[in-house]
Amino acid sequence: MINQLHHIYHAKKRFGQHFLHDQYIINAIINAIYPQYWQVMLEIGPGLGALTEKIEPLVNRLTVIEIDRDLTLHLKNNSRLKQKINIFNQDALIFDFSDFSKKQGQLLRIFGNLPYNISTPLIFYIFSHINAIHDMHFMLQEEVANRLLANPGNKNYGRLSVMSQYYCQIFPVISVPANALTPTPKVNSTVVRLTPIRAITQSPNRIHALHRITKAAFNQRRKKISNSLQYLISVDELIKMNISPDLRAENISVLQYCQLADWLTKHC
Numbered sequence: 001m002i003n004q005l006h007h008i009y010h011a012k013k014r015f016g017q018h019f020l021h022d023q024y025i026i027n028a029i030i031n032a033i034y035p036q037y038w039q040v041m042l043e044i045g046p047g048l049g050a051l052t053e054k055i056e057p058l059v060n061r062l063t064v065i066e067i068d069r070d071l072t073l074h075l076k077n078n079s080r081l082k083q084k085i086n087i088f089n090q091d092a093l094i095f096d097f098s099d100f101s102k103k104q105g106q107l108l109r110i111f112g113n114l115p116y117n118i119s120t121p122l123i124f125y126i127f128s129h130i131n132a133i134h135d136m137h138f139m140l141q142e143e144v145a146n147r148l149l150a151n152p153g154n155k156n157y158g159r160l161s162v163m164s165q166y167y168c169q170i171f172p173v174i175s176v177p178a179n180a181l182t183p184t185p186k187v188n189s190t191v192v193r194l195t196p197i198r199a200i201t202q203s204p205n206r207i208h209a210l211h212r213i214t215k216a217a218f219n220q221r222r223k224k225i226s227n228s229l230q231y232l233i234s235v236d237e238l239i240k241m242n243i244s245p246d247l248r249a250e251n252i253s254v255l256q257y258c259q260l261a262d263w264l265t266k267h268c
């Protein structure tokens with residue numbers, strides 16, 4: 001049924017739609033997620049239901065967020081799903097994950113093939129609800145996944161790397177070739193697992209400062225931090241923190257960014 005729909009449903013560019021159809025990849029993703037019957041499973045962007053249909057028999061209730069009205073109607077009319085599926089026809093960027101988790105009485109297990117055009121802002125948005133989340137499994141453009149996973153000194157290391165690694169432990173799950181999707185994208189994808197770090201400090205002031213520091217540093221990533229951060233932290237203060245003023249944004253660890261954010265929180 002899903003393969004037939006690939007031919008009659010035209011993906012909408014404005015939603016960045018690419019539908020997964022490779023059964024080996026689908027099964028590998030589900031095995032990695034390992035859904036349990038009693039858990040609250042929430043899928044972002046179910047599309048034509050490639051993952052949805054396979055996970056539905058494994059759980060008591062499956063919630064999906066789908067912005068496309070046509071796809072929402074398709075899911076509502078799917079006789080295999082309509083007894084268990086809970087559909088929100090809305091933008092995931094405004095969905096209140098924290099409130100939904102509270103109503104369900106447990107943490108959320110979120111998964112999905114994230115639309116290419118909103119994956120980064122969506123990840124940042126979901127971090128604002130991190131206390132409501134048990135884990136996440138996302139299929140992303142390979143470039144985005146590489147940025148999530150990058151270490152200091154790597155060309156892919158950036159603001160997304162720092163903020164993601166501040167909130168979560170991140171692991172690569174499986175590489176997804178472009179031909180596993182319809183329409184075929186120009187790039188490969190990667191599925192990653194993000195597990196929230198419960199011990200981190202989540203004070204709004206610290207997180208706001210971390211956003212300010214990373215934005216200032218990576219907006220001028222080729223400059224030394226003595227220049228890119230000059231309006232926030234002096235060279236003398238950098239030296240006191242044992243952070244060389246000659247370093248560039250991509251050479252500073254997540255822990256060092258936290259040091260800088262903590263200083264900024266106390267002094268600004």
